[in-house]
Structures are given as structure tokens and as C-alpha cells.
Amino acid sequence: KNEVEQSPQNLTAQEGEFITINCSYSVGISALHWLQQHPGGGIVSLFMLSSGKKKHGRLIATINIQEKHSSLHITASHPRDSAVYICAVFGGSNYKLTFGKGTLLTVNP
Amino acid sequence: NAGVTQTPKFQVLKTGQSMTLQCAQDMNHEYMSWYRQDPGMGLRLIHYSVGAGITDQGEVPNGYNVSRSTTEDFPLRLLSAAPSQTSVYFCASSYESGMYIQYFGAGTRLSVL
Numbered sequence: 001k002n003e004v005e006q007s008p009q010n011l012t013a014q015e016g017e018f019i020t021i022n023c024s025y026s027v028g029i030s031a032l033h034w035l036q037q038h039p040g041g042g043i044v045s046l047f048m049l050s051s052g053k054k055k056h057g058r059l060i061a062t063i064n065i066q067e068k069h070s071s072l073h074i075t076a077s078h079p080r081d082s083a084v085y086i087c088a089v090f091g092g093s094n095y096k097l098t099f100g101k102g103t104l105l106t107v108n109p
Numbered sequence: 110n111a112g113v114t115q116t117p118k119f120q121v122l123k124t125g126q127s128m129t130l131q132c133a134q135d136m137n138h139e140y141m142s143w144y145r146q147d148p149g150m151g152l153r154l155i156h157y158s159v160g161a162g163i164t165d166q167g168e169v170p171n172g173y174n175v176s177r178s179t180t181e182d183f184p185l186r187l188l189s190a191a192p193s194q195t196s197v198y199f200c201a202s203s204y205e206s207g208m209y210i211q212y213f214g215a216g217t218r219l220s221v222l
Contacts (some may be wrong), residue, residue, distance in 0.1 A: 004151070031208050033211060035213075042216055049206075094165070096168075097142075097154065099152040100151055
């Protein structure tokens with residue numbers, strides 16, 4: 001069983017919709033990352049969280065350490081948001097990041 | 110400020126050939142890592158380094174070698190390429206470990222025939 005589970009695996013939305021992508025993990029962590037990868041493209045860091053909530057433009061990331069759960073929200077989604085969103089956790093002592101399999105988001109105009 | 114530079118972008122090898130994937134960063138980051146990305150799987154750690162002269166194995170190290178002689182460079186060597194090593198490879202760096210923002214290279218798409 002993967003230590004990092006993302007849901008849904010695939011998500012299709014209409015432009016303007018509110019999007020939520022979830023990430024659950026099974027180990028104690030020091031930090032959680034949300035990353036974005038456009039088709040055929042590189043990987044870009046969106047957020048790094050260790051507690052609470054962060055906001056950047058239309059993107060909001062939250063984390064609940066007690067429940068071992070994080071969410072990535074996109075408000076007023078746009079076709080350019082179409083990408084794979086990846087959750088990764090850092091456990092601290094082993095210097096290693098563990099990645100989820102990603103959520104493929106398609107936003108239709 | 111170039112960030113993380115990976116070369117080449119594409120490579121085709123024959124089984125048994127060796128090659129080196131280059132990774133360089135100009136942000137004076139201590140932590141560098143190599144991942145492979147395969148369809149249906151998350152990024153998997155091959156090797157990582159927490160500073161010059163220090164490297165360690167990740168989740169899938171077999172068939173790969175690394176060294177870190179300088180802070181800037183972290184090359185990944187394929188010793189004897191196998192079709193199972195067909196993948197997209199990403200190099201990443203950060204200030205220090207996974208507690209900091211990760212910066213990724215553009216990736217190398219490798220095919221082993």
C-alpha cells in the first residue's frame with residue numbers, strides 16, 4: 001500500500017468550477033508538498049506545508065496533521081489549470097520524499 | 110539564474126550501453142536527488158545527496174550510480190542500460206532536504222531498446 005494516497009485519480013471539470021484534490025498519508029511527516037506537472041512538462045512546486053493553510057492566487061492548500069490529510073483547492077478553475085497534481089510527504093529523519101501517484105485534472109472550456 | 114539544468118532532454122540507448130545524465134543547479138542547494146517517473150506510478154527516488162561528497166540510495170537504486178564532487182553537479186550514471194530503465198528522469202534540488210521547496214529540472218526522456 002502506497003504511503004501517500006491521492007483522490008480522485010482523474011477529475012474532469014467545467015471552467016469556473018471549484019476543484020478539490022485530496023491527499024492522505026499514513027506516516028508522521030514534517031512537511032507536505034503540492035506539485036504541478038503539465039502534460040509533457042516539467043514539475044513545479046506549488047506549496048510546501050507543515051501546518052494550517054496557504055493561498056496563492058486561486059490555489060489554496062490545507063493540511064490537518066492529526067487526520068493525516070491535505071487538500072488542494074482551485075477556485076474558478078480554468079483550462080490552463082489542466083495538469084497532473086502531485087502530493088509528496090517528507091518524514092524527516094530519512095531525507096526522502098514519498099510521492100503520491102498524482103491526480104489528472106482536465107478543465108474543459 | 111538557470112535553476113536546475115538537466116541534459117540531455119531525450120536519449121535513446123541500446124541495451125548494455127552506458128551513459129551519464131547530467132544535473133546542475135546554481136542555487137547553492139545542499140540537497141539534490143534523482144527520480145524516475147513511470148506511467149501509473151508516483152515519482153520514485155533513485156539516489157540522493159545531502160551535500161558534496163555525500164550520497165545515499167533511494168527506493169530504486171539498482172543499475173544506477175551517482176557521485177557529488179561539487180555542490181553544483183549531481184550526475185546519474187547508467188552502468189549497463191536495460192529496457193526496464195526506459196523512463197522519464199527528473200533531477201531536483203532544495204536548500205536542505207524535503208523541508209524546503211523542491212526545484213525540478215525539465216526531465217530526460219530515456220528509451221532503452
